[in-house]
Amino acid sequence: MPSVISAPILAHREVAPRHFVLTLHAPPIAASAQPGQFVQVRGVDWVDPLLPRPFSVMRAHRDKGDIEILYRVVGKGTALMTRWQPGGNAQVFGPLGKPFQLFPYGARVLIGGGVGIPPLLMLAEQCGRRPEAMRAATVVLQGARTADQLLCVEDFQRTGVTLELATDDGSTGHHGLVTDLLKPHISRLQARYGTVEVFTCGPMAMMRAVAETCRDGGVGCQVCLEAPMPCGFGVCMGCVVKVRGAWEIGQGSRRIKGWTMERHYKRVCHDGPVFDANEVVWDE
Amino acid sequence: MPSVISAPILAHREVAPRHFVLTLHAPPIAASAQPGQFVQVRGVDWVDPLLPRPFSVMRAHRDKGDIEILYRVVGKGTALMTRWQPGGNAQVFGPLGKPFQLFPYGARVLIGGGVGIPPLLMLAEQCGRRPEAMRAATVVLQGARTADQLLCVEDFQRTGVTLELATDDGSTGHHGLVTDLLKPHISRLQARYGTVEVFTCGPMAMMRAVAETCRDGGVGCQVCLEAPMPCGFGVCMGCVVKVRGAWEIGQGSRRIKGWTMERHYKRVCHDGPVFDANEVVWDE
Amino acid sequence: MSSDQLPVNSDQLLVTPHQQRAGRDAPSLQIHIGPLCLRNPVMTASGTCGYGEELAEFVPLDKLGAIVTKTVTRHPREGNPPPRVCETAAGMLNAIGLQNVGIERFISDKLPFLRDAGATVIANIAGEDVAEFAELARRLDGVGGVAAIELNLSCPNVAGGLDFSTDPQLTEATCAAVKAATRLPVIAKLSPNVTDIVAIARAAVAGGADAVSLINTLVGMAIDVKTRRPKLANVTGGLSGPAIKPVALRMVYQVAQAVSVPVIGIGGIMTAEDALEFLLAGASAVQVGTATFTNPRVSLDVLEGIERWMQENGMGSVQEIVGGLRLAEHVPTLAR
């Protein structure tokens, strides 16, 4: 059950150039937020800009009732947010959307870049807290243009899951695209754990490449999409993405999914933001 | 010659409940601002609220190139201003409008209340810097509801001119309206100095009462008016006040002024904000 | 002090004796829209609250005056390609293109939930011609759980969608055909993209509309200078939000003075104060649209704010506010 809160700002710090982590006191949201879900954030008196901005929940401290988001400054709204200070309040509502679906068996690869990283960190931290077997069977792959644009590297390291990095300029980790790393990991994990599920969030081009690799490799892939979101809770029909009709038989590890030729629009905010990669019509 | 400046904010402090003094670095404005003139102030990226807000210049430090304004928080614009911090910038243009006209002879009474005080302080400080004779022949009368709403009392004291206070609740100075103090001072100063000029800025009701006292007492009175001001520099015709047609013969102490029955609109921002009290049609 | 002792010239009083008496009790928020009685004057606008399911997560639907559901059409509609929305100064543009489930699934899948939630439902419909409007209205007549029908005469985002409400004859004909097809109260929702809103409103009333609601969105456009492309795939879209409030308020004022049926005010309402402006201008009720995107609970906040204001001002019933605008003696007459 999502809530609307005037949330006290507890902390606000720059974690990378033009990237900030904002900590808000929002107990009902912290109590239920899941990886992949997001919140709508807005200055309490915003009229211009008018609409709230969607941000993935990066951390939910259920005990303290706090949530953390990580945002990049891109436009008007995020520029205004940089001026927010502890002691003030932000309007926030959520948690919104369908979270990633984590299976208790097999292996998993979390692959992303840019501001796709926050939901993957939340997922990685969840995997890290699970039994040793799960932690060991989880790999995080993060890409960025240069080393200083990598996000939350130490946080990922602290989770205990495997972390590999890639940079376009080779300043850290693999010299090239993060997607280069995916196929070898899938093969290795498939051989060892049987099934592999891939979770991805980041630039469209990257997610699309990941989706294709997974489709070719026959492994499941969940993508976390973005779209402009006036409402964020499913009432405006503004945030749609074209998807294929889906059919599904069975449950859990025995479920079989298929896709019809019929295409229609789904709301990224309410039907997603996490979708089965095969459902998404990428070329629209 | 007025200028438009993105002015660095140097200081910002609360001087009374909901009253702030903002210090801006604006050398060309500081170089020429006169008492009664004002500046148009606006956040550099304001779209809502859209229009700049007019504030009297309270101090112009010609040496340092700084100006000070004193503002009361009343609505949206001033509420946003309270969040401004040293290190940031404000958009400011000015100085605008016609200043008070100070005569080098006779005596003068500065009478005001509320946010009418800032231009009077600038005027008082100017009188205080003039030869001893001028300082001695200057009286400031300030009224407020309660003692804690009196503004800049120590600043006035430092000028060396005579200061008398009045409060509605009697918590400081005269128990009653500040206008009660005016007539005795006019009589006394007229007897001693021959001519008296009254300068007033504050609530409309107060200024009107001052104007009537002056008219009855046959002394000159300059009022500093307020109006909503979209542009502040005379181009929009939005800020008009109804005035009588004026005629004038002679110059300086020998000038004689009169008023025709013809009435028309003048711009408060450009033809004022300082007007001859007799010119203003008070009942419109 | 008995009310007899109060000054008699009530024109000069902010609080009239009657208001003061009434103020002792909680104010009555009930209002009448023609034959329809609503528990309060605050509704959510069509297209900004879906069919109520998602909103119900934030707002008890039975607290609101009514839920005006997303426009439904004869057949399901897929809507326009994205991008469908973009932000503008103090507002937004949308070109959703009436994506909706169609009348049949509305009745079978959506209405039961609303009924169970205790919501007062105003079903918003759009036909491609007069006959289809009538057909949709007839279909809803038999169905339980619909309190009134609102005609979307003015959706600017589908081909030909503007025609109905920019043409007085078509407006009148549509209202008349719908009235003949249903016993439900009929509200005609008007477009602001016209030279003479009063003429259109009069036509709706002549056609038998029990009320008029206004405004729908203003047609607008935005361009991304970097890509040199329109920000909406549909090129143009409907402008909503605080930016349009002054236009909406003016039109409501003009129409309320010209027609005898209740007027429902819509456009840029974010706060109780905004809603009160519309009531003072002559609206009997209001709809909250885009504001719901900024805060899903805002319609409740508006309602509670109105209630508080009425209490503070000793108002016994909403009707005392409606049209309560005070004008100077020598008000210039409106150009139209």
Added chain:
Amino acid sequence: MSSDQLPVNSDQLLVTPHQQRAGRDAPSLQIHIGPLCLRNPVMTASGTCGYGEELAEFVPLDKLGAIVTKTVTRHPREGNPPPRVCETAAGMLNAIGLQNVGIERFISDKLPFLRDAGATVIANIAGEDVAEFAELARRLDGVGGVAAIELNLSCPNVAGGLDFSTDPQLTEATCAAVKAATRLPVIAKLSPNVTDIVAIARAAVAGGADAVSLINTLVGMAIDVKTRRPKLANVTGGLSGPAIKPVALRMVYQVAQAVSVPVIGIGGIMTAEDALEFLLAGASAVQVGTATFTNPRVSLDVLEGIERWMQENGMGSVQEIVGGLRLAEHVPTLAR
């Protein structure tokens, strides 16, 4: 690399060969509005720059494309009683009521200053009937220092002021009468408060207008809930500022596609990016209005921003931007 070696399908290029060549020199900002040649496409809008004197304190008037002076009428006008203005979300309402010095004092007292300042002057006029429009135009014809005449067909703040530009016949008749009365280029300024802006623009062109400028203000209203009075003494006023930009841009786009004369874009322009949106939509030039109140130098900032953008994008002349909006292959046709 010679331009021959460049890929031939220039549609897919952000920078076309021609643009690249031209980009080496400072871009040419000159534009033509019918017979009128302006040094650049940025003007100040009527009613927002007085008669230039006060603006000249902030902006060298000879740097601007043109100064469109405050509407002048046959006789001086005192204007409406205050309050004449109020702020709205991302905009403002005004009901100045055409306070102006009248045509004779405009010519004797105001024009000489503008001439001396080297300003390109577009004189904006409003008559009470067609004959008066023609008379005003004739009076200006003989006078030096006026480059063109703009017809305020659309001031919503004087009784009857709307009639001209909401009526195609009257619009055409006025333009024709004015054209017959003067050799100066004539620009018809249009009101957005109409159902079909294209029909009005076509009528202006049929009447002989050398260009059309749009938009004037949208009629709006605001109420002070505390006093329960209209915020303007005139009750209604004209809405301007960023709030109206999407409506203005849409109308400019529609009109630019429909008429063959140059279109001047007006409405909510605050930045060079805003101005570029209008140029891309088909405007040959723009006017900056309300923004001047927020910063007296803003028209120069807009101009410099356009110049910078042209340089960055290798544009040789403004004409390359005009109408340069890119549309997808399957653009839905506009309803109107």
